[in-house]
Amino acid sequence: MTHEPAAMPGRAAPGLDGGSGAGEDLREVMRTARSIRRFTDAPVDDGILRRCLEAATWAPSGGNQQPWRFVVLRSPEARAAIAEGARGALEVTQHVYRLERPAPDDRSSRARSARAVFELHDGAATVPAAVLFAVRHQRGATPLLQGASVYPAMQNFLLAARIERLGTVITGWHVAGEAGLRAAVGVPDEWMLAALVVVGWPRGRHGPVRRKPVEEVAALDRWDQSL
Amino acid sequence: MTHEPAAMPGRAAPGLDGGSGAGEDLREVMRTARSIRRFTDAPVDDGILRRCLEAATWAPSGGNQQPWRFVVLRSPEARAAIAEGARGALEVTQHVYRLERPAPDDRSSRARSARAVFELHDGAATVPAAVLFAVRHQRGATPLLQGASVYPAMQNFLLAARIERLGTVITGWHVAGEAGLRAAVGVPDEWMLAALVVVGWPRGRHGPVRRKPVEEVAALDRWDQSL
Numbered sequence: 001m002t003h004e005p006a007a008m009p010g011r012a013a014p015g016l017d018g019g020s021g022a023g024e025d026l027r028e029v030m031r032t033a034r035s036i037r038r039f040t041d042a043p044v045d046d047g048i049l050r051r052c053l054e055a056a057t058w059a060p061s062g063g064n065q066q067p068w069r070f071v072v073l074r075s076p077e078a079r080a081a082i083a084e085g086a087r088g089a090l091e092v093t094q095h096v097y098r099l100e101r102p103a104p105d106d107r108s109s110r111a112r113s114a115r116a117v118f119e120l121h122d123g124a125a126t127v128p129a130a131v132l133f134a135v136r137h138q139r140g141a142t143p144l145l146q147g148a149s150v151y152p153a154m155q156n157f158l159l160a161a162r163i164e165r166l167g168t169v170i171t172g173w174h175v176a177g178e179a180g181l182r183a184a185v186g187v188p189d190e191w192m193l194a195a196l197v198v199v200g201w202p203r204g205r206h207g208p209v210r211r212k213p214v215e216e217v218a219a220l221d222r223w224d225q226s227l
Numbered sequence: 228m229t230h231e232p233a234a235m236p237g238r239a240a241p242g243l244d245g246g247s248g249a250g251e252d253l254r255e256v257m258r259t260a261r262s263i264r265r266f267t268d269a270p271v272d273d274g275i276l277r278r279c280l281e282a283a284t285w286a287p288s289g290g291n292q293q294p295w296r297f298v299v300l301r302s303p304e305a306r307a308a309i310a311e312g313a314r315g316a317l318e319v320t321q322h323v324y325r326l327e328r329p330a331p332d333d334r335s336s337r338a339r340s341a342r343a344v345f346e347l348h349d350g351a352a353t354v355p356a357a358v359l360f361a362v363r364h365q366r367g368a369t370p371l372l373q374g375a376s377v378y379p380a381m382q383n384f385l386l387a388a389r390i391e392r393l394g395t396v397i398t399g400w401h402v403a404g405e406a407g408l409r410a411a412v413g414v415p416d417e418w419m420l421a422a423l424v425v426v427g428w429p430r431g432r433h434g435p436v437r438r439k440p441v442e443e444v445a446a447l448d449r450w451d452q453s454l
Contacts (some may be wrong), residue, residue, distance in 0.1 A: 026256055054441040223415065
């Protein structure tokens with residue numbers, strides 16, 4: 001698969017004239033788009049979701065084919081499938097990360113983090129909103145490469161949500177809940193489920209992501225040569 | 228695979244206090260991060276690439292494992308492998324998109340677009356810079372899901388480059404050129420090549436992406452139900 005455009009007519013290009021100030025704001029958005037797992041009961045307006053999904057459409061895709069579909073989930077049928085997926089995902093998470101329900105009086109950061117994970121999964125049926133990201137099979141693309149035609153859109157969505165001060169978390173609930181989700185939504189066979197993102201107004205604050213420094217993950221020419 | 232964090236200590240969260248102005252600037256960045264295929268001869272400074280790659284590290288990944296490595300390619304060995312990949316990719320592109328070298332006097336937008344594609348591929352060995360995005364195999368993740376742990380980082384990189392006014396284009400050159408790239412860079416077996424992004428200072432301007440309207444690709448609850 002190649003990322004090539006169809007013919008694209010020349011158009012006046014708006015400059016990004018904000019200078020470094022605007023650039024720093026945007027970097028701040030990226031740097032603080034931390035996963036949010038606890039939400040208020042406030043509903044998420046469709047207009048805001050549409051704005052975030054519009055930003056998703058601005059992402060690149062193989063051959064600019066835009067082989068994506070974004071389904072906002074709120075119906076009882078969809079919620080039941082989401083809850084089913086969350087139950088399965090929690091089992092896997094508990095196993096892989098040896099995660100246990102913390103004691104009520106444990107105030108350690110690990111316990112608080114674990115509690116947020118359990119709270120998110122236990123309340124899966126009543127999350128404010130969820131968005132299913134699907135990608136259509138493209139001829140000649142490996143499954144990994146198919147991801148290049150949907151996860152950039154998902155990332156734009158996450159950043160656009162962060163601009164709106166919405167909280168988001170990527171889940172793997174569409175894996176354990178795949179059959180139920182496909183049935184509830186009516187997903188055609190040639191489409192793959194790529195992600196299920198939970199969205200809501202944060203309880204608590206946005207904050208900096210925690211990552212390895214770039215020096216540890218970037219290289220120049222050779223795998224182990226520092227950039 | 229789940230996207231779950233390890234314990235994350237509470238930290239003061241910087242607000243995004245720019246209000247809607249900053250948000251609009253960021254949306255403008257996303258809306259104008261169009262692929263750029265023609266570059267000036269000016270070199271791309273490592274410091275700028277490092278800033279863009281730092282933004283890449285802020286992306287989410289499954290279990291926050293950050294199973295990514297970003298390799299900036301400039302050596303003669305890497306350039307030879309890139310050129311080999313570009314030759315193979317161009318053959319596929321010509322076949323799939325029925326792309327032919329336009330006549331020199333054809334000034335149509337389709338011809339100009341095609342010319343940029345040929346110019347990019349023909350000059351693959353001398354692009355200003357290229358970045359290879361690799362992802363380590365994660366136990367339990369399908370190949371599609373592995374993409375969720377590298378393409379969001381690639382998208383952050385593209386947006387960070389756009390902030391710096393750099394031009395970028397995602398290529399599939401790592402597919403046809405895989406063996407040569409693996410040998411030139413020394414990529415370990417358990418790592419997969421996810422993308423090769425070409426980077427440089429644009430000849431011509433950044434401009435709005437061309438996409439289907441969000442109404443065509445977003446749905447509510449049911450596959451064909453408008454949001």
